[in-house]
Amino acid sequence: MTERIREFLRNRRNEGQDVEPCLVVDLEVVRDNYQSFAKALPDSRVFYAVKANPAPEVLSLLASLGSCFDTATVAEIEMALAAGATAERISFGNTIKKERDIARAFALGIRLFAVDCAAEVEKVARAAPGAKVFCRILYDCAGAEWPLSRKFGCDPEMAVEVLDLAKRLGLEPCGISFHVGSQQRKVKAWDRALAMASQVFRDCAERGINLSMVNMGGGFPTKYLKDVPPVVQYGRSIFRALRKHFGNQIPETIIEPGRGMVGNAGIIESEVVLISRKSDEDEVRWVYLDIGKFGGLAETMDE
Numbered sequence: 001m002t003e004r005i006r007e008f009l010r011n012r013r014n015e016g017q018d019v020e021p022c023l024v025v026d027l028e029v030v031r032d033n034y035q036s037f038a039k040a041l042p043d044s045r046v047f048y049a050v051k052a053n054p055a056p057e058v059l060s061l062l063a064s065l066g067s068c069f070d071t072a073t074v075a076e077i078e079m080a081l082a083a084g085a086t087a088e089r090i091s092f093g094n095t096i097k098k099e100r101d102i103a104r105a106f107a108l109g110i111r112l113f114a115v116d117c118a119a120e121v122e123k124v125a126r127a128a129p130g131a132k133v134f135c136r137i138l139y140d141c142a143g144a145e146w147p148l149s150r151k152f153g154c155d156p157e158m159a160v161e162v163l164d165l166a167k168r169l170g171l172e173p174c175g176i177s178f179h180v181g182s183q184q185r186k187v188k189a190w191d192r193a194l195a196m197a198s199q200v201f202r203d204c205a206e207r208g209i210n211l212s213m214v215n216m217g218g219g220f221p222t223k224y225l226k227d228v229p230p231v232v233q234y235g236r237s238i239f240r241a242l243r244k245h246f247g248n249q250i251p252e253t254i255i256e257p258g259r260g261m262v263g264n265a266g267i268i269e270s271e272v273v274l275i276s277r278k279s280d281e282d283e284v285r286w287v288y289l290d291i292g293k294f295g296g297l298a299e300t301m302d303e
């Protein structure tokens, strides 16, 4: 917790307001995090994953620092635009979109879309003609505290077909994306994903499709209780992997940090309402808060 947050909470309590639970974010920490990403991966463009915290203040700060934005919904696109980002700095990174939302995004000027199957390519081709698409590939997320499910992404062999179809339907197949799993503690986790991406580049090139971009997703961890490697170590490891798999033809790269950008910038203040035991022999205490699993503590699920 930063001194600024501590002071904010102290003042709030001293003012004697009816103190509700609240989340306080220190924008200076977000600024530092953005700068650390920009420094650790100087050749990658940062697309902040808006879902991590879409507060207007966070988005405006990042827009002013030059960040781009990875969005999952039309509402997020509108928030990023309202914060000052221009449409060419926003991607619609959700692989599962309603066709009318694709059309709405296209009308708002968005030209970069994620896909991971033929049916989604067909929707994008109809609703966003000529747009750029990148195909998300599946990755097993070993080493991540929050591995993502198999819901998003396809096998690399299928990615080639998906991008081929995109080209035939008049879209611009531009690259590959993956996500190594959230709160990824292994700095080398990107290596195998980049190997897979480079194979898709080669297979596409054989079909006359020249890809130019790898979206390396999020996954950069934040410090909660346990220490995590600093982002500079991730940067070095990713650069080595890019050299290893792409040689001297390193593509344009994108990163989409969410948790790593805002996770350590805020704190939730909540009040303990009751501490109890269920029997005299009970070895555990039940601590009841005035905040719920679905009101900010989703990650306590299954813990």
Ligand SMILES: Cc1ncc(COP(=O)(O)O)c(C=O)c1O
Pocket (backbone or CB within 6 Å): 049, 052, 070, 093, 179, 181, 182, 183, 217, 218, 219, 220, 256, 257, 258, 259, 260
């Ligand atoms: C496409 C995409 N990009 C970026 C992120 C952000 O990931 P993280 O918070 O692990 O950095 C997510 C999270 O689910 C995602 O699905």
